[in-house]
Amino acid sequence: MKNHVVIAGLLAVILLFAGCVSESPEETTTTITVSAASSLTDAMTDVAAAFEEDNPNINVELNFAASGTLRQQIEGGAPVDVFASASQKHVDLLQEQDLIENASRVTFAKNSLVLIVQDGNPLGITSAEDLTNEDVVKISIGNPETAPVGKYAKESLESMGLWGNLEEKTVYGENVRQVLTYLEAGDVDAGFVYMTDAKIAKNNTIEIITTIPTVTEISYPVCVLKASENKDEAQMFVDYLTGETGKQILTDYGFTAE
Structure with a gap:
């Protein structure tokens, strides 16, 4: 009888330990919002998909519209982490209002x-x-x-x-x-x-x-927004966009990657 009690006790300890192992916290997923000019729709969709594949714990939500509309959304307090514009003007305006991380700003593509x-x-x-x-x-x-x-x-x-x-x-x-x-x-x-x-x-x-021929060069800047609550992940996306994979995708869609 005592042996049965000992064995039952050991089984309980083993099951308890197994339960503790199985209940270990899973890695959390961070979602970032990328607002991008309409002309970037196809290329940015592919960049985001590749980025998510290489960074499975980061989810990218894409928001496409005219650059000026996106800027106005940001000025109105829209929760955006990354802004990719089809002109320098709209990022300039945000920078003047101290709404972007200046060090994150970079020109990543050109068009005609x-x-x-x-x-x-x-x-x-x-x-x-x-x-x-x-x-x-x-x-x-x-x-x-x-x-x-x-x-x-x-x-x-x-x-x-x-x-x-x-x-x-x-x-x-x-x-x-x-x-x-x-x-x-x-x-x-x-x-x-x-x-x-x-x-x-x-x-x-x-x-x-x-x-x-255009009076102003058609160039695309990207930046991280100051209001972003996920600046590290947002900067990772900017780095990916301007890195080898991002440049190749942009080139495939006819952009001149910077």
């Missing part, structure tokens, strides 16, 4: 502006000057107030002396992807988008006519 038309080029457009022709009725650009692609396009048209003749024809898109959608659907005659967006257009919907 192109004039696109409907597939088959039914109006025979060969240059930006041709947009002044009477048969060209609608031209789409991003809203210059919020979408950097629109600001770049407007500056270029002004420098060529064309803006005054084209302003009444313009249809504003909320961001570069909306401009591309207008052309893919045949809702406008021509538009200005980034080269990287033109390259991912639906098959047989648009044609690239020419690259448009």
